[in-house]
Amino acid sequence: MRYRKIGNTEMRASVLAFGSWAAGGWMWGGTDEKKALEAIWTAFDHGINFIDTAPVYGFGRSEEIVGKAVREVSRDQVFIATKCGLVWDKKDWPSGKGDFHFYSTDEGYGTGEESDWRVYRYLRPESIRKEVEMSLQRLQTDYIDLLQTHWQDSTSKIEETMGTLLELKAEGKIRAIGVSNVQSDDLDQYFQKGEVDVIQERFSLLDRKIETNGLLEYARRKNMSLLPYSPMCRGLLTGKMSPERKFNPGDRRNYEERFSPENRARVNEKLRRLLPLAEEYGLSIAQLILAWTFSKYEKTHVLCGARNQEQVLENVKAGDTVLSEESIFKIEKIFEDF
Ligand SMILES: NC(=O)c1ccc[n+]([C@@H]2O[C@H](COP(=O)([O-])OP(=O)(O)OC[C@H]3O[C@@H](n4cnc5c(N)ncnc54)[C@H](OP(=O)(O)O)[C@@H]3O)[C@@H](O)[C@H]2O)c1
Numbered sequence: 541m542r543y544r545k546i547g548n549t550e551m552r553a554s555v556l557a558f559g560s561w562a563a564g565g566w567m568w569g570g571t572d573e574k575k576a577l578e579a580i581w582t583a584f585d586h587g588i589n590f591i592d593t594a595p596v597y598g599f600g601r602s603e604e605i606v607g608k609a610v611r612e613v614s615r616d617q618v619f620i621a622t623k624c625g626l627v628w629d630k631k632d633w634p635s636g637k638g639d640f641h642f643y644s645t646d647e648g649y650g651t652g653e654e655s656d657w658r659v660y661r662y663l664r665p666e667s668i669r670k671e672v673e674m675s676l677q678r679l680q681t682d683y684i685d686l687l688q689t690h691w692q693d694s695t696s697k698i699e700e701t702m703g704t705l706l707e708l709k710a711e712g713k714i715r716a717i718g719v720s721n722v723q724s725d726d727l728d729q730y731f732q733k734g735e736v737d738v739i740q741e742r743f744s745l746l747d748r749k750i751e752t753n754g755l756l757e758y759a760r761r762k763n764m765s766l767l768p769y770s771p772m773c774r775g776l777l778t779g780k781m782s783p784e785r786k787f788n789p790g791d792r793r794n795y796e797e798r799f800s801p802e803n804r805a806r807v808n809e810k811l812r813r814l815l816p817l818a819e820e821y822g823l824s825i826a827q828l829i830l831a832w833t834f835s836k837y838e839k840t841h842v843l844c845g846a847r848n849q850e851q852v853l854e855n856v857k858a859g860d861t862v863l864s865e866e867s868i869f870k871i872e873k874i875f876e877d878f
Pocket of ligand 1: 558559560561562592593690720721740741768769770771772773774775776778780826843844845846847850851852854855
């Protein structure tokens with residue numbers, strides 16, 4: 541496993557991080573806590589010291605599981621990243637506070653007004669502070685290594701949001717600052733107030749927007765770390781998602797065109813064409829896809845979700861692989877019409 545510094549800080553974290561959204565179950569058709577814990581410990585045993593979570597993943601459940609996992613190891617050996625800015629409420633949330641994001645149930649997306657929960661993007665100072673206190677409790681720790689704004693909120697001023705993050709850093713409650721799901725303009729405003737260490741964005745062979753919308757370039761210019769999320773496109777790019785697979789109720793993949801049986805077959809056909817290259821490197825398809833995700837920027841830490849220890853054991857091997865320029869070109873060529 542390779543390790544590298546986070547942004548301009550002196551903190552080092554593994555290039556592969558354990559993404560614990562699925563561990564919370566919500567939007568993933570449920571979770572098995574025992575398997576999730578085994579998966580996290582397996583990741584730790586194999587050199588992954590970086591774990592990413594968020595309060596909203598399972599409405600606290602993912603953070604609680606991460607807290608239980610970290611309690612069994614030495615706190616200073618683990619780099620914990622969590623987030624703020626997605627809050628959930630029953631039906632009495634005051635209007636004008638935050639941007640409505642979506643309806644939800646305990647299991648996944650809600651269909652409308654009758655749903656139990658409303659999820660809002662909300663980044664006002666008092667809310668961030670409240671969220672951080674809750675996260676610290678669930679994670680059973682007294683500091684968070686990296687706190688990221690999860691989604692941006694048009695009703696909060698970035699200047700004040702960033703001011704609060706800097707205060708939390710000065711107080712020792714957080715050690716680094718990150719942003720997720722941003723535009724370059726938002727970043728300009730964050731940087732007017734202080735330094736951002738990390739940018740977390742969707743990035744995979746099927747989601748390459750950051751290469752053209754200025755965000756990857758921004759990261760390079762500021763020496764920020766890049767945390768690509770959903771690098772395997774939530775399982776679609778592992779070569780193991782058959783068109784026949786049925787997802788559990790609540791699993792978000794039930795509702796997305798990208799996961800239709802026809803599209804799964806189309807993606808699998810492309811992935812089959814990668815087999816000779818994967819064999820050349822002694823990698824599986826999932827490992828080759830993860831290795832590609834590192835190839836664009838030397839300060840990348842790939843956030844990799846896993847449901848069980850078998851998946852972790854497979855994925856972890858990608859943490860040592862560096863692909864040649866020629867191989868990167870071949871991979872991209874096969875997917876150029878996606
Ligand atoms: N900032 C944001 O807005 C944001 C958004 C999304 C994610 N994230 C972060 O990024 C992390 C990773 O993204 P992600 O979990 O969405 O997607 P991902 O890493 O692309 O996919 C993870 C899923 O793929 C399947 N999988 C993983 N390894 C596999 C293997 N070797 N073989 C077969 N299947 C395998 C598992 O699901 P099944 O077994 O159920 O198929 C697993 O839960 C998240 O956990 C979260 O920490 C952040």
